[in-house]
Amino acid sequence: MKHSFQRAGAAAVAVGVAASMGISSGVSGASAGHVSRASGKLTIALVVGASSDPFFQAMKIGAQQEASKLGVNVIYQGNSTTYSPATQIPVVNQVLATKPSGLAIAPTDPTALQAAVNRAISEGIPVVNVDTHVNSMSKVLSFITGNNTQGGMVAADALAKAMHYKSGSTFQVAVGLSSGTSTTDVARLTGFKQEIAKKYPGVKIVATGYSESNSATANTNINNWLTAYPHLTGIFAIDGTNATGASSAIQAKGLVNKVSLVGYDAYANNVSLIKKGVITALIAQQPTLEGKMAVDDLVHYLRTHNTTGIQKAVQLPNITLTKTTPASTLKKYTYPA
Amino acid sequence: MDADHSTGTSVVPPIEGEAAQSMVGEAPVSVTPAGDLSAGAAAPSKRKGLLAALGSQQSILILVLLAMIGGFSIVKPVFFSVGVFGNILVAWAPVALIAIGETFVIISGGIDLSVGSTITLSGVIAGYAMAATTSAGWPSGFSIFIGALVAAGTGLLVGLVNATLINVAKLVPFVATLATLGAGAGVALVLTHGAPVGGGPSNAISLSVPRFGPFSWPAIFVIVVIVIAGFFLHTARFGRYVFAIGGNSFAATAVGISVPRYVTKVYGLSGMFAGLAGMITYLTLASGSPTAGTGDELSAIAAVVIGGASLTGGVGRIGGTVLGSLILTTVTSGLVVVNIDPNWNQVVVAILIAAAVSLQTVRRGIHRRPR
Amino acid sequence: MSAVPLYEVKNVSKAYGSVAALTNVSMAVNPGEVVGLVGDNGAGKSTLVKVLSGIHAPDSGSILLEGTEHHWRSPHEVLAAGIETLYQDSGLAPNLSVSANVFLGREMTRPGLLGKLGFLAQKKMDRTAYEDLERIGIGFTSTDRPVAALSGGQRQAVAIGRAVAWARKLIILDEPTNHLGARQAGEVLDVIRAAKDKQLGVIFVSHTLPHVLSVTDRIVVLRLGQVVKDAPTSEFDAESLLGTITGLLGAR
Numbered sequence: 001m002k003h004s005f006q007r008a009g010a011a012a013v014a015v016g017v018a019a020s021m022g023i024s025s026g027v028s029g030a031s032a033g034h035v036s037r038a039s040g041k042l043t044i045a046l047v048v049g050a051s052s053d054p055f056f057q058a059m060k061i062g063a064q065q066e067a068s069k070l071g072v073n074v075i076y077q078g079n080s081t082t083y084s085p086a087t088q089i090p091v092v093n094q095v096l097a098t099k100p101s102g103l104a105i106a107p108t109d110p111t112a113l114q115a116a117v118n119r120a121i122s123e124g125i126p127v128v129n130v131d132t133h134v135n136s137m138s139k140v141l142s143f144i145t146g147n148n149t150q151g152g153m154v155a156a157d158a159l160a161k162a163m164h165y166k167s168g169s170t171f172q173v174a175v176g177l178s179s180g181t182s183t184t185d186v187a188r189l190t191g192f193k194q195e196i197a198k199k200y201p202g203v204k205i206v207a208t209g210y211s212e213s214n215s216a217t218a219n220t221n222i223n224n225w226l227t228a229y230p231h232l233t234g235i236f237a238i239d240g241t242n243a244t245g246a247s248s249a250i251q252a253k254g255l256v257n258k259v260s261l262v263g264y265d266a267y268a269n270n271v272s273l274i275k276k277g278v279i280t281a282l283i284a285q286q287p288t289l290e291g292k293m294a295v296d297d298l299v300h301y302l303r304t305h306n307t308t309g310i311q312k313a314v315q316l317p318n319i320t321l322t323k324t325t326p327a328s329t330l331k332k333y334t335y336p337a
Numbered sequence: 338m339d340a341d342h343s344t345g346t347s348v349v350p351p352i353e354g355e356a357a358q359s360m361v362g363e364a365p366v367s368v369t370p371a372g373d374l375s376a377g378a379a380a381p382s383k384r385k386g387l388l389a390a391l392g393s394q395q396s397i398l399i400l401v402l403l404a405m406i407g408g409f410s411i412v413k414p415v416f417f418s419v420g421v422f423g424n425i426l427v428a429w430a431p432v433a434l435i436a437i438g439e440t441f442v443i444i445s446g447g448i449d450l451s452v453g454s455t456i457t458l459s460g461v462i463a464g465y466a467m468a469a470t471t472s473a474g475w476p477s478g479f480s481i482f483i484g485a486l487v488a489a490g491t492g493l494l495v496g497l498v499n500a501t502l503i504n505v506a507k508l509v510p511f512v513a514t515l516a517t518l519g520a521g522a523g524v525a526l527v528l529t530h531g532a533p534v535g536g537g538p539s540n541a542i543s544l545s546v547p548r549f550g551p552f553s554w555p556a557i558f559v560i561v562v563i564v565i566a567g568f569f570l571h572t573a574r575f576g577r578y579v580f581a582i583g584g585n586s587f588a589a590t591a592v593g594i595s596v597p598r599y600v601t602k603v604y605g606l607s608g609m610f611a612g613l614a615g616m617i618t619y620l621t622l623a624s625g626s627p628t629a630g631t632g633d634e635l636s637a638i639a640a641v642v643i644g645g646a647s648l649t650g651g652v653g654r655i656g657g658t659v660l661g662s663l664i665l666t667t668v669t670s671g672l673v674v675v676n677i678d679p680n681w682n683q684v685v686v687a688i689l690i691a692a693a694v695s696l697q698t699v700r701r702g703i704h705r706r707p708r
Numbered sequence: 709m710s711a712v713p714l715y716e717v718k719n720v721s722k723a724y725g726s727v728a729a730l731t732n733v734s735m736a737v738n739p740g741e742v743v744g745l746v747g748d749n750g751a752g753k754s755t756l757v758k759v760l761s762g763i764h765a766p767d768s769g770s771i772l773l774e775g776t777e778h779h780w781r782s783p784h785e786v787l788a789a790g791i792e793t794l795y796q797d798s799g800l801a802p803n804l805s806v807s808a809n810v811f812l813g814r815e816m817t818r819p820g821l822l823g824k825l826g827f828l829a830q831k832k833m834d835r836t837a838y839e840d841l842e843r844i845g846i847g848f849t850s851t852d853r854p855v856a857a858l859s860g861g862q863r864q865a866v867a868i869g870r871a872v873a874w875a876r877k878l879i880i881l882d883e884p885t886n887h888l889g890a891r892q893a894g895e896v897l898d899v900i901r902a903a904k905d906k907q908l909g910v911i912f913v914s915h916t917l918p919h920v921l922s923v924t925d926r927i928v929v930l931r932l933g934q935v936v937k938d939a940p941t942s943e944f945d946a947e948s949l950l951g952t953i954t955g956l957l958g959a960r
Binding site for chain 2: 761763782783784785787788793795798799800801802803804808809812813814815817825826827828830
């Protein structure tokens with residue numbers, strides 16, 4: 001996901017996630033919600049930034065799966081390609097006009113979306129923030145996000161381990177980014193650099209490049225690094241386009257097992273490339289879990305009118321997947337297709 | 338012709354089709370202008386010396402390309418290597434292919450914004466087809482053949498949708514292909530949820546790598562397509578009509594050329610080339626990536642414009658487009674190899690486009706006599 | 709003059725939406741006859757030209773070539789029948805060469821398979837176009853120059869040359885002397901006279917009444933989409949013609 005906004009101070013790591021899920025699934029049939037649809041079903045609106053973003057797509061799937069389990073409806077909305085408050089605000093307003101029972105929103109701007117969130121709350125529609133949040137969180141039910149800085153850190157650990165890092169030696173690595181303006185990429189790179197500075201001073205980032213959200217461009221960048229830096233030993237592919245471009249470049253140049261690749265996003269194809277040894281490690285986010293938790297929190301509140309058991313702030317860790325990860329774990333974190 | 342001259346001039350006898358066309362032995366070298374109607378026709382050629390010094394757009398592009406290769410090589414000697422040239426040509430092949438289709442479209446006076454998402458969509462759909470044939474145990478060569486057919490077919494379909502939107506729904510090409518640009522990318526995302534489509538033939542990637550020096554099989558395929566397309570554009574009736582329609586569609590209609598039929602052909606061709614470019618990108622990425630072609634329509638249009646075509650139609654050359662696409666991919670790779678901040682890539686491309694267009698304007702100013 | 713006119717329209721009407729451009733228009737031209745078609749702006753001249761040249765099909769009425777009725781489905785059929793049209797706003801493709809324009813839609817192809825694929829015999833077309841234009845009195849040092857590189861007068865020369873070179877029966881000239889100086893316009897009129905001598909029919913559409921009076925045998929006056937007068941040129945003088953066009957002089 002390209003645009004997360006790091007929440008300062010929200011530190012609760014999501015070990016306690018299961019608790020909140022347990023509670024909500026324990027609430028059954030009879031609607032305690034204050035909004036009752038004609039169908040008698042609750043309707044949860046999930047409004048995201050760019051609805052075509054794979055991260056949000058996965059979040060949608062998580063929300064839908066949980067919704068069908070709980071017997072509620074989900075509306076998924078967002079501008080199809082543009083991550084911007086200018087395009088998101090009209091979408092939220094239209095969604096609110098349909099009077100959903102609850103709103104889960106990934107605000108594209110903490111200030112600009114505050115009014116829409118306030119409006120929903122004043123109309124009696126409970127609000128959950130996912131991925132990013134608005135400025136004033138006092139009336140927001142909960143905030144669920146991933147931690148991209150931590151993801152960058154574990155990526156550095158995974159890459160160092162794969163390159164058999166030892167102090168005193170130099171290791172050349174390259175980082176493929178999506179663009180220079182993606183806040184997600186920036187957070188991941190920050191974590192990656194912090195971890196290197198702290199633990200792996202022998203690792204040198206010799207090149208960084210942008211894919212401009214195009215996997216073929218990522219492939220070109222990485223092809224050229226592999227040619228221009230014959231001593232390159234590691235690549236951090238910071239997003240899905242770079243993971244695709246890097247894995248194919250390493251295969252094309254016959255450098256599988258010679259150049260370590262740590263990538264992002266646990267697509268089925270990427271997971272299969274772990275098994276082949278092309279990708280050394282994958283850092284997986286948990287967008288489906290975010291979507292699921294958002295639905296859980298809203299449905300729990302709508303049915304019980306009670307915030308007990310809802311965690312106000314949840315930060316889900318990024319998970320490292322490698323060849324030695326048990327198959328069941330791999331399967332669990334693979335993004336649904 | 339003066340009055341006394343023209344009284345002695347006979348009107349051409351009736352021409353009965355091509356067979357009766359007069360045959361002349363030698364091309365006339367020069368003739369004295371017969372009168373005012375023709376006087377001055379020879380005047381622009383007096384400026385040919387100046388023009389020759391400026392050079393044609395294409396020779397300037399060749400110089401720009403060589404200067405770039407020279408500059409990058411001096412800064413980073415490894416740039417001048419089969420390895421880097423191979424990288425450039427791998428990236429160039431799909432971009433050149435869509436730029437060739439785009440050349441026909443732009444010369445016809447249209448624009449095709451859908452080619453980038455057609456690369457994506459056809460690569461994804463071909464990916465599913467090849468995953469199916471591969472899991473059914475069919476030989477990989479056969480899978481790839483099927484994949485290429487499916488990709489080309491998908492692209493052709495998008496092109497025909499564009500043509501229908503333009504011919505039947507009467508949308509302007511910009512709007513019609515903007516719609517299919519969005520729809521194609523959307524369908525690819527709906528199908529894949531953003532995840533690359535794997536499970537295809539295992540030798541896909543080995544087909545994409547440079548094999549003969551810097552040349553890969555896809556690059557060779559694209560070169561062959563370029564040569565054939567160049568002949569059809571510049572020496573055959575098809576290209577002649579594309580130029581005529583782009584220059585003055587009424588003139589084409591008035592001589593009996595069916596503009597809608599050529600719109601269909603041109604957008605169909607562009608779509609099919611984009612589909613094949615999607616297949617090439619599939620081979621390069623070893624998967625059908627839902628982000629394989631993002632923004633490539635702009636590269637294609639930039640290549641065509643840098644190559645000397647006019648967005649108003651009627652002007653353009655295949656050779657220019659080929660050089661334009663080579664320059665673009667050389668810049669992209671060159672900046673990576675010499676490790677310049679990648680944000681500069683956009684700046685350099687912008688400068689190239691602006692320079693190419695101003696060059697065109699300057700050259701046309703020289704060509705065109707004031708009236 | 710032959711008994712059957714060369715080209716004839718009978719009771720032709722054409723409307724664009726609810727706007728009637730032509731109402732029950734009838735006119736005819738004979739071989740070796742120059743017919744002037746005049747009228748104010750919006751009188752329907754250009755629409756009639758487009759009906760005559762097959763660009764528009766009339767809503768009603770009939771079109772007869774040498775006594776045979778035709779329902780033109782495309783401009784191409786009209787060209788194939790030997791009728792050439794010079795359109796008011798250049799019917800030339802600006803970025804194609806002189807010879808490519810002369811042969812546009814009727815290209816000569818190479819022999820054999822290449823020809824079947826549409827590959828062009830360009831040099832042959834360049835030569836032939838040069839020859840044909842020169843015979844009409846329009847000399848170009850080379851016919852491979854793009855039309856865009858020519859002056860307005862030269863372009864008009866190419867357009868006229870193309871029409872004359874291909875016409876076997878009839879030439880329709882829509883404002884051929886527009887944008888031309890007096891001397892060049894005089895040459896265009898000479899081309900028209902030469903065509904008449906060759907027994908071609910000519911329909912000459914013009915706003916420049918002295919030209920019409922000097923070159924035509926008969927004049928058809930259109931007003932608001934209807935023929936208000938169709939008479940030998942000898943019955944008009946400049947004043948009466950203008951009066952008929954504007955309607956200030958009653959049509960008889």
